Amino acid sequence: xxxxxxxxxxxxxxxxxxxxxxxxxxxxxxxxxxxxxxxxxxxxxxxxxxxxxxxxxxxxxxxxxxxxxxxxxxxxxxxxxxxxxxxxxxxxxxxxxxxxxxxxxxxxxxxxxxxxxxxxxxxxxxxxxxxxxxxxxxxxxxxxxxxxxxxxxxxxxxxxxxxxxxxxxxxxxxxxxxxxxxxxxxxxxxxxxxxxxxxxxxxxxxxxxxxxxxxxxxxxxxxxxxxxxxxxxxxxxxxxxxxxxxxxxxxxxxxxxxxxxxxxxxxxxxxxxxxxxxxxxxxxxxxxxxxxxxxxxxxxxxxxx
Amino acid sequence: xxxxxxxxxxxxxxxxxxxxxxxxxxxxxxxxxxxxxxxxxxxxxxxxxxxxxxxxxxxxxxxxxxxxxxxxxxxxxxxxxxxxxxxxxxxxxxxxxxxxxxxxxxxxxxxxxxxxxxxxxxxxxxxxxxxxxxxxxxxxxxxxxxxxxxxxxxxxxxxxxxxxxxxxxxxxxxxxxxxxxxxxxxxxxxxxxxxxxxxxxxxxxxxxxxxxxxxxxxxxxxxxxxxxxxxxxxxxxxxxxxxxxxxxxxxxxxxxxxxxxxxxxxxxxxxxxxxxxxxxxxxxxxxxxxxxxxxxxxxxxxxxxxxxxxxxxxxxxxxxxxxxxxxxxxxxxxxxxxxxxxxxxxxxxxxxxxxxxxxxxxxxxxxxxxxxxxxxxxxxxxxxxxxx
Numbered sequence: 054x055x056x057x058x059x060x061x062x063x064x065x066x067x068x069x070x071x072x073x074x075x076x077x078x079x080x081x082x083x084x085x086x087x088x089x090x091x092x093x094x095x096x097x098x099x100x101x102x103x104x105x106x107x108x109x110x111x112x113x114x115x116x117x118x119x120x121x122x123x124x125x126x127x128x129x130x131x132x133x134x135x136x137x138x139x140x141x142x143x144x145x146x147x148x149x150x151x152x153x154x155x156x157x158x159x160x161x162x163x164x165x166x167x168x169x170x171x172x173x174x175x176x177x178x179x180x181x182x183x184x185x186x187x188x189x190x191x192x193x194x195x196x197x198x199x200x201x202x203x204x205x206x207x208x209x210x211x212x213x214x215x216x217x218x219x220x221x222x223x224x225x226x227x228x229x230x231x232x233x234x235x236x237x238x239x240x241x242x243x244x245x246x247x248x249x250x251x252x253x254x255x256x257x258x259x260x261x262x263x264x265x266x267x268x269x270x271x272x273x274x275x276x277x278x279x280x281x282x283x284x285x286x287x288x289x290x291x292x293x294x295x296x297x298x299x300x301x302x303x304x305x306x307x308x309x310x311x312x313x314x315x316x317x318x319x320x321x322x323x324x325x326x327x328x329x330x331x332x333x334x335x336x337x338x339x340x341x342x343x344x345x346x347x348x349x350x351x352x353x354x355x356x357x358x
Numbered sequence: 359x360x361x362x363x364x365x366x367x368x369x370x371x372x373x374x375x376x377x378x379x380x381x382x383x384x385x386x387x388x389x390x391x392x393x394x395x396x397x398x399x400x401x402x403x404x405x406x407x408x409x410x411x412x413x414x415x416x417x418x419x420x421x422x423x424x425x426x427x428x429x430x431x432x433x434x435x436x437x438x439x440x441x442x443x444x445x446x447x448x449x450x451x452x453x454x455x456x457x458x459x460x461x462x463x464x465x466x467x468x469x470x471x472x473x474x475x476x477x478x479x480x481x482x483x484x485x486x487x488x489x490x491x492x493x494x495x496x497x498x499x500x501x502x503x504x505x506x507x508x509x510x511x512x513x514x515x516x517x518x519x520x521x522x523x524x525x526x527x528x529x530x531x532x533x534x535x536x537x538x539x540x541x542x543x544x545x546x547x548x549x550x551x552x553x554x555x556x557x558x559x560x561x562x563x564x565x566x567x568x569x570x571x572x573x574x575x576x577x578x579x580x581x582x583x584x585x586x587x588x589x590x591x592x593x594x595x596x597x598x599x600x601x602x603x604x605x606x607x608x609x610x611x612x613x614x615x616x617x618x619x620x621x622x623x624x625x626x627x628x629x630x631x632x633x634x635x636x637x638x639x640x641x642x643x644x645x646x647x648x649x650x651x652x653x654x655x656x657x658x659x660x661x662x663x664x665x666x667x668x669x670x671x672x673x674x675x676x677x678x679x680x681x682x683x684x685x686x687x688x689x690x691x692x693x694x695x696x697x698x699x700x701x702x703x704x705x706x707x708x709x710x711x712x713x714x715x716x717x718x719x720x721x722x723x724x725x726x727x728x729x730x731x732x733x734x735x736x737x738x739x740x741x742x743x744x745x746x
Contacts, residue, residue: 107567108568108569108573119567121448124421127413131423132426138380138409161415162415168414169413
């Protein structure tokens with residue numbers, strides 16, 4: 054759907070206390086347009102939980118259950134069960150959680166809920182850090198990135214959570230980006246139509262957390278996809294398909310841009326380039342990226358074989 | 359009315375089934391497991407029309423119960439010891455969200471070392487979470503209290519979660535005959551749940567967002583007032599039950615032969631049942647002894663204890679310990695009686711980790727106090743190597 058044709062109705066009003074240029078808010082606004090009025094949000098501790106604003110005011114035009122950090126999928130399990138009892142099974146139960154609440158502290162509840170086939174959509178807005186507590190490393194932080202708990206750069210690669218969820222045989226999983234809102238809108242709409250557990254992960258460049266000017270957020274999100282640092286794909290009925298630019302990269306129709314073009318836009322990687330290039334770590338980043346894409350290609354080839 | 363001869367756990371599950379919860383999130387833990395097994399059987403055999411969520415931890419049990427209750431349906435669950443400890447964060451959450459979840463906790467020892475026997479420290483450690491807490495002394499009381507707990511929790515003046523505690527194995531795995539009223543009579547006593555607030559797409563509210571320092575304290579005060587209201591409502595509901603069904607176990611406190619007593623034993627749970635025998639025996643020896651069995655520790659029955667304590671000597675027996683302070687009922691009783699000069703209070707810590715506390719033990723504690731041989735606080739029945 055073209056941007057101009059997105060529903061006009063708003064479920065996230067202006068006035069939320071987010072940082073200027075926050076595409077987490079933008080993505081939530083788009084996701085809520087796709088979800089519509091019949092939606093209950095469950096929001097664990099995260100930036101979004103703190104931008105809800107002060108009681109008794111709220112920028113949300115759908116019901117919200119704020120819940121503890123590790124408890125998003127658990128809270129949604131209860132909401133979903135109760136809605137079934139009330140005959141309101143068509144209401145969307147949606148967890149909106151950050152990468153800390155998803156990859157790390159919330160993974161047990163998420164795994165349990167998906168294993169039980171809980172009828173809900175879990176959306177992880179992934180800005181690759183604990184941003185709400187002030188930029189600490191998470192399981193989603195990429196190798197080499199500066200955070201306030203990895204001052205010289207993270208020494209491990211990020212966890213591959215989508216693969217963990219695919220191992221649960223989740224009915225629907227998708228990755229998305231705040232810079233590709235039509236794709237995001239379509240994926241949330243798709244998730245709505247499927248029974249059982251759905252997982253969508255949105256890549257969210259974070260200006261204060263990644264150290265870049267706030268007016269560059271959309272650009273940097275695009276660069277992540279164009280360089281292959283972030284891949285847009287969908288997984289449904291056990292089949293993996295790539296979307297848009299990521300599909301063209303996968304099929305070799307277009308060369309990914311050099312990863313350094315993406316990294317150099319962000320202060321969190323500056324120490325890999327200044328005062329001198331850190332060839333060892335840059336090589337490791339490229340090696341890991343290539344192995345990711347080699348695995349993607351192998352998986353898609355296996356499906357078509 | 360029928361009579362069911364069964365264990366505390368199966369009686370608790372039967373009460374839960376008759377209260378008709380719509381969502382039960384469950385996780386097994388010894389010695390509670392039988393309850394969630396029984397409820398699964400009730401649901402899967404069509405004897406309870408509810409959603410049963412077999413979750414992956416007790417933290418999720420409480421969180422899913424919060425989600426379900428917030429969506430507007432009656433919610434029941436059960437746990438014990440480490441399970442209750444794992445829920446701790448969400449116990450606060452349920453109470454602050456004013457959700458009338460009812461939960462059975464089978465009092466069991468916390469590790470290490472691993473032990474599954476009776477000890478109240480698990481639930482006593484949750485006193486500050488805002489939950490109303492009952493302690494039962496027999497299986498009839500377990501049945502009656504579970505049903506009454508829903509009435510209490512769902513009352514507009516209360517709107518708080520309720521925990522019903524009883525001793526591991528001593529009650530959970532001991533069969534006793536229990537009078538079970540007809541379902542219609544239970545339905546009349548406990549009408550369908552009408553939520554005070556709920557997640558509703560036609561009336562979207564944001565629950566649990568930021569609360570300023572200007573508002574938070576007033577929310578806490580609201581909970582405190584609800585506990586004050588519970589002090590009136592718990593005895594009222596118990597009396598209404600007595601009039602309707604005939605069984606009665608006391609209000610906040612069960613008083614037994616207290617009227618002319620000089621010495622009063624105070625205890626909770628199964629020790630409170632055992633103590634009746636000690637009272638009878640001591641009375642037959644000519645001592646004026648009574649029993650005040652604490653049924654409710656939150657709200658704490660300060661006023662009742664002030665009335666009972668006046669001019670008497672209290673012998674408080676705690677199967678729980680706040681290490682570095684003392685037994686919970688003892689320290690709170692002392693606090694309730696602060697300033698009353700005509701009352702003496704002795705505290706015995708006994709039966710931790712399931713060590714047996716017999717009617718003879720309780721009589722011996724009382725004799726020790728009567729003979730002026732007791733210290734203000736004592737650990738009862740320690741081995742000679744105790745503390746080594």
